[in-house]
Amino acid sequence: MYDDIATNELNPTHGVIINHLEGEDLYAGVPKTLIYFYEPIELEQYQLIEGKVTLSQSQGNHRNLNIELVYVYWA
Numbered sequence: 159m160y161d162d163i164a165t166n167e168l169n170p171t172h173g174v175i176i177n178h179l180e181g182e183d184l185y186a187g188v189p190k191t192l193i194y195f196y197e198p199i200e201l202e203q204y205q206l207i208e209g210k211v212t213l214s215q216s217q218g219n220h221r222n223l224n225i226e227l228v229y230v231y232w233a
Contacts, residue, residue, distance in 0.1 A: 163175060
């Protein structure tokens with residue numbers, strides 16, 4: 159899997175995600191699954207606040223995808 163945050167050429171700490179200059183690696187030991195959605199997804203406000211979403215793949219397919227949302231703010 160390609161990690162477009164940790165391995166981005168603009169990341170000054172290649173392969174590592176930190177939250178401040180002297181910070182620890184936030185990615186160390188954390189399992190990562192990256193999913194891109196090419197269609198807009200409509201969420202209810204409570205889903206964003208809770209940080210968890212369950213999406214159905216299609217109306218005919220009842221398998222669900224459980225997602226925990228991670229918010230990234232980079233300045």
